[in-house]
Amino acid sequence: MATRFRTVQGGRRQSNNEAYFDYSLLFTVLFLIGFGLMMIYSSSSYKANLDYEDSAFFLKKQLTAALLGIVCMVVVSRIPYHFWERLVVPAYITSVILILLVKTPLGITSHGATRWIRIWKFSLQPAEVAKLCMIIFLACLVCKMGKQIRVMKGLIALMIPPGIIAVMVWRITKNMSSAIIILGIAMLMIFVASPDYKRFIIMAVLGIVGVALIVFAIVKMAESPEMMEKLEFRGLRILAWLNPEAYADDKGFQPLQALYAIGSGGIFGKGLGESIQKLGFLPEAQNDMIFSIICEELGLFGAMAVMLLFLLLIWRCMIIANNAPDLFGALLVVGVMGHLAIQVILNIAVCTNVIPNTGISLPFISYGGSSVMFLLVEIGIVLNVGRSIRLKDL
């Protein structure tokens, strides 16, 4: 029997009862982190040297966070994932408290938004904690709910807890993109948990129509000068998205600079380290816009390689989710999978100006300590779910 299963997975095992461990997932993640560190150094060293007189300033901080994250990942991958079930309520409460802490003196303001809190020597983004907590919380809730999920009432009830967190992230930390991601993760998890398709398709269509109507309204508003003044910066972002060159001095600046970077990369790129846009032209080059710098330096092929790596990651998540011993494990993995997929897709879409500019980081690659640490914890959970796969179950 063993020979038959060997063809199914790339996992290493010695006997039918041996624990499965997804090395492909682990190595893909480690490679992405290594690649991310390299790109962070490439894209930030010039500015870091000017601003902090240390070209490795961002690299060092990210490296610390990544190492810490890897330790966390290893630890978490050893904790049986059912352990988290017990922490569901405290986790939910913790994320609410952390978000509220932003409003206290612990909050750190940067780039005009208060999204971080300071804990001892580290800064932490509550939204990242909330994403992780939401995945665990929802997975647990779905399992508790049982057949209730098949009726509309159950679906709506499921949407309430993530909805509250999303609104809090949006209104309190002024972080709309994280709120969207939290809602998106919740939607995807509920989609997988529910046997229904129709409702989700209707919701998706309604959502698309709604967004189109809002964009249309903003464009119409922009036609009259007095209404134009009422448009806040999100409205302007939409206009800048539609025509970045007309708003090149304002909201269109960053998207346009990103397009310059991507477009000037061409098929093979300018070569590693040769980006010009990173020399202060492209704001947040090492952060949300790092994919543009990858395109500029490594070209279309580099960008394709990065996208394929992420696809590989998502594919491994799919395999683990579908082989998880129970629904709770599967939903945990689906949550992580959704989180990764949403951030990668939205980040690349922002860089290529497919959607309006909003701050979404590229998982494992963008600069940001909280983000990489919590992503690694999530990967740790996925790895543990993977471990619990018994080969005889396959």
Next chain:
Amino acid sequence: MSSKNKTYNRKKVVALFFFCMAAFFLLFIRLIDLMIFQSAYYTDKSVQLHERERSIKAARGRILDRNGVVLADNKTVCTISVIHSQLEDQEAVIAFLCEKLELSEEFVRKRVEKVSSMERIRSNVPKELGDEIREADLPGVKVDEDYKRYYPYDALASKVLGFTGGDNQGIIGLEVIYDEYLSGEEGEILTLTDAAGVEIEAASEHRREPVPGNDLVLSLDYNIQSYATQLAKQVMATKEADRVSLIVMNPKNGEIMAMVDVPEFNLNEPYTLTPEYEALRAKEEARKQAALEAKAAKEAEAGDEEVKEAEEKSEEELKQEKLNGMWRNGCINDTYEPGSTFKVITAAAALESGCVALSDTFSCPGFIVVDDRRIRCHKAGGHGAEDFTAGICNSCNPVFVTLGLRIGASRYYDCLKQFGLLEKTGVDLPGEAGTIMHRKDAIGNVELATMSFGQSFQITPLQLATTVSSLVNGGRRITPHLAVEAVDAEGKRLESFEKEAGRQIVSPETSETLQMLLEKVVSEGGGSKAQIEGYKIGGKTATSQTLPRGSGRYIASFVGFSPADDPEVLALVVIHSPQGTYYGGQIAAPVIRQLFENVLPYLEK
């Protein structure tokens, strides 16, 4: 253990995966579009953003006189610019530049606050001031050195040489006409910069060296020009004249040796109105006002009460108009009634068409009746009986009216055309005025009569000098010109601007006769004040009324050449509105005599 993983869950996870794959695929299509099909566009845009182009001014070619005296040169000046992204303290920079450059705050602020890679605040700043600004070492303020046009002799030949604007382009005069030879080619430096405008050292720098302009050699002679200017100024002062134009040229090839039109202006400060010009302007304004008042009084008498609205001009327009007036070169930009000097042309036409012989005799009773008009001679009692030679020596109007009528309107007009009088001279200066002449079919006897002694039409002084030159040089039409050649930095000739003598407009015999007649005018007739012992000088005087007639103002002029039998130099002086004695023979001829007294020995050397 909670509920078991169901089949529909697995299907949905797979659906989720394919959904992600689809999204990735669409994004990849977008990347292909951006990085292959729109790559050139965005590369171009980003290069524009990254490259800073700094132009390097080319040194403008010098202008030299016939002996190599430098009339227009370059000196080092500075251009002050601001690099927006390098500014640290905008307000300090604005205040500093306002103070140092003496510019309005609004002007400086607009430029300093503009988000551009580099904004020019002011060019042509003296080197000392530029050094001062550089030493202040304000971040974001850049001082570049370049060249500025410099005229060592300030006002000398100002209206001929012209001056240049901020971008090294000619504004008036020879600087305009020979701009393409003088200007050279700007060089440029292309450097890659970061967003703060800091040049990236590792990046290669593209540099195109500027090509300096070529030198222009003129036929103008510094010494003659200075002396002529001095004479013109002197006569303008003593006769309290409005303006004095003086042209000295070589009648054989059209090379202009001096062209003066006082009052001139300082070429190094062309936008400053000179007191001389302001005074002239005030005089003209007063006259205009008086004329208007006289007219208004007349109209009031006639009961015609029309309120004359004063033309309101903005300060700026008025200043520009004044500047244009100051820069006008009366020798070529303005026309006047030549008066008796034009009798040379009538005599030539008559001789050439065989309408007169030297032996012909005329009788002058002091006037001549043409149709119903009585045209007076300037000598009230008349010259009595006289031959043609005496007629020209006396500058006798009835004699020339008779000649004109003998020639006839059609033939006379054809002669003028033949002499080149109806076209522009083709001098290498901008804005030459054309001849203002009756239409051929509108010339009646009265018009013909007045034309024959130089009235009822207008030409430029240069046109007269050129035509007389052509008539006495053996009869070939010449093209007056100032530029002789363009030479490169090593003095090698690149292009010659010398003009071949043109078509034969009168026979050599006629020309010879004219030489003889005009020599007589100086030795025996009205031009005697131009006589210099030991030199054969030919010439003709003129005294014409300034238009409109009855203003009581005159134009005294004299055209002279020497040696009379083989002219090497010809000079024309035109004195506008002299006070006191206004006869050309009395006040204009002596100017030419003084000029020739110095120029003739000088040219023999």
